[in-house]
Structures are given as structure tokens and as C-alpha cells.
Amino acid sequence: MTTTRTTRLRRPLLAGTTAVAAMAVTVGFMAATPEQAKAATGPRLSLIAATGSVTLTSWKEDPGVYLDLGTYLTAEGTPLELKVTRKSYKDPVTVTQTVFEGGKARAKTLPKGTVKDYSGLPGFAEITLTDRTGKVVVSRAENFCPNNASGRVRPDAPATSKYPESCPTNAFTLGSVWGVEKGWAANTYAGSYTQPVKLAAGTYTAKVRVAKKYRDLFGIADRPATVKVTVQERSWEEGATPARSAAAGEHAGHGAGHQAPAAHTGHGPGHAPTPAQAGAPETSGAGPSYNVGHGPLKAAPPALPWATKKQQAARADVRAGDTTGQTDGSRRAPALAPQAERPAGNPSVPNVPKPDLRSLPAYGITISDGGQDIPGKDYLAFSANVWNAGPAQLVVDGFRSPGKATMDAYQYFYDARGKQVGYTPTGTMEWDPRPGHVHWHFTDFASYRLLKADKKEAVRSGKEAFCLANTDAVDYTVKNANWHPYNTDLSTACGQENSISVREVLDVGSGDTYTQDLPGQSFDITDVPNGTYYIQVLANPAKRLKETSLDNNSALRKVVLGGTPGRRTVTVPAHDLVNAN
Helix, strand or coil: CCCCCCCCECCCCCCCCCCCCCCCCCCCCHHHHHHHHHHCCCCCEEEEEEEEEEEEEEEEEECEEEECCCCCEEEEECCEEEEEEECCCCCCCCEEEEEEEEEEEEEEECCCCCCCCCCEEEEEEEEECCCCCCEEEEEEEEEEECCCCEEEEECEEEEEEEECCCCCCCCCEEEEEECCCCEEEEEEECCHHCCCCCCCHHHEEEEEEEEEHHHHCCCCCCCCCCEEEEEEEECHHHCCCCCHHHHHHHCCCCCCCHHHHHHHHHHCCCCCCHHHHCCCCCCCCCCCCCCCECCCCCCCEEEECCCHHHHHHCCCHHHHCCCCCCCCCCCCCCCCCCCCCCCCCCCCCCCCCCEEECCCCCCEEEEEECCCCCCCCCCEEEEEEEEEEECCEEEEEEEEECCCCCEEEEEEEEEECCCCCEEEEEEEEEEEEECCECCCEEEECEEEEEEECCCCEEECCCCEEEECCCCEEEECCCCCCCCCCCCCCCCCCCCCCCCCCCEECCCCEEEEEEEEEECCCCCEEECCCEEEEEEEEEECCCCCCCCCCCCCCCEEEEEEEEEEECCEEEEECEEECCCCC
């Protein structure tokens, strides 16, 4: 059972990411003979250091050094591919490795307990730092996400990696895919999942090695990487961003984690990072995402460096849609633009694949004052996620009649080749001018209720309209899962006040987390008696959207309310094996 929560939530949770510049590494590999290639059952993995020395920053305002040492795991011969799943929340997380025999892929089950969750391989990288006298000042093990900040190690490697750009952190994730593409390298640094260490200014020697159980499991040679580390102390009051290459600041995706980011258009004020957040080292090719109400509780470090992202953008036209055999997540769908005008012809719901909306149990549950500091007023705040199990995208277009305050919404349907073959009216979209929103919401996407112990309604959240975004990778092992969804934050699909049309998409395998922490959205429990209740997350409550199934749209999370007015508490029992709030 999780601990009783009495924290007063005063601001929306922030979803932040940090950034890394593209790396250039030269490594020699011996080519395998045809006989060796045929007999190979897995990739040839190596630990390398991109540089022999790094300079790290310790901030005076919040002393601590993030150990981004520039060490990478490379894959040759075949990719390192791991599929991490669980049948239900009553079952433990298991992992299989995709290996190849005679050129054919098969799943190899790895030992029980290899993974504990979906954040990466636990205790993969063992790090030791010694000072000038040889004294050990740091000894720690860190998790490794194979999807972490990546880059190619040779020019003839695949131009892009087909694997996702992070490891999910949502406690209710059901399936994930991790991978290091052949000819690529993944940073062993744990990014936003790790904690800084306190180090005085000076020079150190870092030794990084792969833990023995992983060396044995994957056949990795015991060859530690050694890096000279220089720690410099800086002050945030100096007004300068941390030392880095000039080129890093030239791109929107680089260095953004070191600055107070501007707000995404139409999403209220941006949130300036604290000195500790701003001082975190760069680890990926994406800038920070600060979306009021939306997003995972903890940011995941995306994988692709800026140069690769530019290359992908230039080639987006050749990656549209699925083709035969591309149902393993290797497709990369470009952004979907709204239709120029309303659909013509008679509405129809053809017999083609449709989305399957499912709800996750509520999480991030706490007592809130609704951001208003009203004496004696208590709210139950929580995060909720509705995801799409596929096998088809949820595609909704809104069309505005001139002068109207709402848009008419339509759901679109596509055949196996991606050709539009039908549409049906599905409610409306409305403009939300409130701070923290300022975008178009699709109405009746989901609803939230606080149910009594007998499952009868006690309180209903007023939040039922949303702008859809693929904030969480819930299950990338389902058929047609898109490992690279386009609109992962709200800047891409929510429209402007003067928009004539918008398109909102929930991709296969992804879900949209929305934090219910504002009055009218969170549950007002001021007059609700203490006792046992259930938070219900209900997808497609009006059943206007056409789905594969309507039988899996509801999820319940048990909570126990206690305390006194103005000092209410909430205790959140474990949900089967998921003991996380």
C-alpha cells in the first residue's frame, strides 16, 4: 500500500526533457563471415567511450553533478531488440530478446527478474570515480534504457533507428520495445532517471563497466571504459548557460533544457526550470515539453540527435502509412494534416480496422487545494490516461462554420493501404480560452467519476473535453503500434483561436495523460465523508466514437479518504502488482 498523501498540489506537474548534440565515434569492427552471420543468435555488443575526457558542471545553488560520461553501448551484426510486457497488472513484467537464426527472427525469453519495470535494464552500468589520490569517491550502478540518446557509429549504418525514443515511466504501462539499431550506439547515461552526485571542483577518473550478469546474458566483453572527468563549479547567478559547443544552441532541440522555455503556442505560460533542472546535462535530441495538465509524471529522454531528426523530416514523404509486413512498429507516420474542407458524400462506418480506446487506472493521486488556497476546501487530484490499443489510429477532424464558436467533429476510417474509406459525425470541438488551455478540445472523449464503495456515483469531474496528444507509450507491442507518434505534445495538433479546422490523432500504442488538478476537473471532496471510494476513468462515455470494442473503456482505482476538513488525506492501495500512486 502506498503512503497516505497529504501534499497540497499547487501547480500542474511539469513534463521536461533534456537535449544532447549528435556524436561522432569511430570504432573498428571485424566483419563476420557468411557462416558466422548464419550462426549468430544475437548482436555483438560493446561498451565504448565517445571521448577520453568530459567537463561536468556543479551548480553552487544546488550542488550536484550529473554523470553523463559519454559512454555508449554499440550493436553490430543485428540490432539489440527487447520486448518488455505483462499480461495484466496481476502478472510480473517479463522480457524477451529478438534473436536471429538463419536470418529468421525468434523470441528468446530472458531470465525472470531481468527487469522490474519499463524504465530500462536495472543496474546495467557500474560507475566508479576516483580522485587524484586514487580514493574512490563515487561507486554506483545505473539503469540503462536502450532507447536512450543514440547515434550512428559508422556511415553505412541505417540512416534512422526504428526503435522508440524513450523508455516509458508510467506505472501502468503494459508493453514496451527497447532497441539499439545495428551500427548505432545508445548512451548508457540514465538521464532524467538518475540523481546527481556531490563532487568538489577538480579532476577525477571515471571507470564504467557493464555489470557481470548482463555481460554473461548478452555476451559483452569485460572491457571497462575510462574517462577523465573535470568538475567545474558555476553559479546560476552568473547569467550564463553551462559551457557547451556553440552549435548546440543553434537548434531548438539543443540546450533548451538549460533555459526557461517559451510556452508552446496556445498552452499558457511556460515554466522556468529551477537551477538544478536547468543545470542537468544534455541527453537527447528534443527540447523540453511543458504542457499544462498533460504528459507523463516523469520525462523520458528521447533518442535521436538533431542531424538525424533533420534527415527524418526530409524523408517523411516516403514513410507515410503502413505497407505489407510493417505492423511491427517500424513504420514512421508523418504528421496528419486536417482536410481542407468538410467530407463530401454520405457518412458511413465501413468494415475496416478501428481504434480501441482503453482506460488506465488513475495515478498521481493526492489532495489538492485546486490552486486557490481556499480555507476548508479540499479537492482530490489525479492523473488519468486513455490509450489506443488499435489496430487503427483514432483520427478526428473538426470543421468550423464561419463565425461559429464550435467545430463539427468527424471520425475518419482508413483501409489497410491508408486510403480514407469512410467518416461519421462524432460530436463537436470547442475552443477553451482558459489559461493553461487556449486550444480546441474534442468533447466527450473521456469522463471521470468518484464512485462510492457500492460503485454508485458520488462526484463527477467537469473535465470531458480534450486536445488529444500521444504523451505516453502504453503498449508498443500491440499490432500496428507506431513507435514514433507525431504529436507527443500539445503544440502540434490543438489549433489556434482563428483555426478553420484541426485534426487530432491518438496513435496506436499511445495514450494521453491528463492531470485533473483544477477546480471543476478534480473531485471536490469538501463534503464527501471519509471512507473507501473508486476513481473511475471512462473512455468514450457517450459512445460516439466507433471502436473495436466498448467493453474495456472503464478502469477503477481504489482510494481511501480520511482526515478532517482542510486537512483531508488519501491512501492509495496497490492495484494488483502495481504498488505506485
